[in-house]
Amino acid sequence: MEATGRVPEIALAAEGFALDIIDDGAERVAVLRAEGKLGLQYAVYALAEHFLGVRFVHPLFDLAPEVPPAPSELHLDETPAMGLRILYEAAHTLPDLRGTGILREGTQGHTHTTATSGPGGGRIGSAIMSACGTS
């Protein structure tokens, strides 16, 4: 795709990613390029954010708008500002469940992601949820 000029050439940083959505009239294609295992996952979630409007606000709840933005064109190239990015688990969730009684190992969360179809949006949305799961 880079060779044909359909997506711009880029040099990805460690754990960086690029996300392009291209619409040539016949079909809409999402192109995900990433550096490493994490970068690729970031790219998939970024697609959910930018195409479906999903926001990963809470460990148990992904929120999405009723009408996804579903842009026909998108070009993103993201590089992390900080090489180390830490989520600090300070709630003593395991093993004695101090802090919260809900985040329990093996418990199914109530995920509220909705892959509502916009114009052409359902196809990509379904693929995201199937590839990554929602948790």
Add this chain to the structure above:
Amino acid sequence: MRHFIAWAVKNRQNVVLFDDTWASTTEFPSPEILQYMHRRGLKTILNVHPGNAYRLDPDVSKQDLCDKRDPRMGIYYPVYCVDKPGFWKLVDKRLKTAAKYRHMLAGLICNQDEGPLGWRAEESAEGVDPVDNSLAGFAEENSGTRYLKPKLYTSACSTCGEVPNAAKWARALQRLNGPQGSVAQGLPPVGHGRAHCAVADPDDELVAREVVPHLAPGSLSMVWVLPNCNRANRVESWPRLIDEMNRKDNGKRKVFLLRELIYGCSADMPLAVPSTLDSIDIDFEIMRKYESTATCAGGTYVMHSLGWLMDWYSMRKQWDPSARWQSWLPTNLSQVLGREAVELAVEALELVRDVQMYDGLVEGEYCAYYTMWGLNPHHVAPETIPLPNSRGPFRYDKVRGNWWGSRRRLVEAGARDKEGVYTAENLAPADRRLRRLRGKLDAADARITRIEGLLAPGVNRMFWEEHLVRTLRYTTAFLRSRTAVALSYSDYAQAREQVRQGRDTSAVLAEGEKVVREALNEQDFYIRRRPGFGIDYPYEMNPDTLRWLLEAWRGLRQNPEKCLDLDLLAFLDRAETEVAQGH
């Protein structure tokens, strides 16, 4: 837990760090969780210090402990002596376990849990008034211009021979990074884990000067702060000195700030602390000046207290720190909450933050621990009622119960206003400030109501009700409850003076009864309806005391001259005492 781990990836993190990792004998996190993290591509940081001996490790004995407890300890934990075999037996054990996860280590640290955390440190301070500086209350006075000056360079035990704290940690680093240390075992070099809770500036610099020279090239260190009183300017000596070291030997040492965004161990109340959002921004501004800064991370109790928002913002800030929270929120939440509702939420958060910080009176996250908020007129108006040598009757350690779960008293047992400090004139500035704060709470509540009206029906409405509207509403109820009680203090002082002067007291006594009733109603509202928690919060005001006060105010309206019997402090003390005695 897997949801939590996945949440990190969704929000572009590459490390999950667990609080109190191996703090005592707890194996945490579990191998299954670490395996799942590895599959997702995440790394972690492990603590290889023996930690505390809250639960004595089965491989060591009591003889391995330091026999002198303060102030090297945390709250109540004994620690292992660096010169006893048990210390190194545990280090070796932890290194061996760490080796199993060497493929996913972002770093190793020592001393995550052993630090002079401030509480108890004051006991050994020389020539310093011990002030409120304890787990749930040290933010009260250890802030702004009222820093403690503890002497933390104190001795250890009879075995290690009066080794100052920092020297002990330096000695541990020397060996951990020595010929038989972690690198020789194929592990990363070991950095230092600085526990910085309420330690005064001079001490922090002293500790950093002693420890930093022993940090191995390539090591990753941590400065950990609680969600109160300190912003990154209090710990700048660490990145600054590490930068200096790196310039000398190109050692590429790194350090990160780890902020516990809300205290998560059930000790404080599950209420919103919006000043934390400011702290995330301020920490970044300060720490990014230094090349050695790896990141400013945050973490919190995720279910309530707006913990979801603070964690979420902290994660995204590490990916892209360009925006402050006030502009970041509309950009990132408008699609799922609606732009108007988000803007109202930002305004409500700012208003609550202003109240939390006493309308700009305090610096830092002074009130992140709400436990003591609003009830000490010395804090509300220090310009007129200066802290009386930190021995005031409202002082934290005089009114708290035990550590966990007990209700607080309004005033020290046996308190009397012998010096006539609590006059209507002295209390007037506090009264004015409290009324301004109450006005801001009204404004916040108006915005919360408008947000609720904007929420469309559907599943997301449940989320916003639970995680935004209720949290903010209960927080304003809490703050209003405390404000109302404090307002009754000046009413009482005024009533006494008016009785003495033979003036009509009906208005001020009616006001006193009204604000105490308001306090009881508001406290009842947030205690009883708060989801997911017990009826009582630790350190809460005793509702029976408020009921006693309400009855007393009703009685005063019938017999105003009765208030001459008791000064303000005696009045509050009597309420607590009689309730405790079952009257």
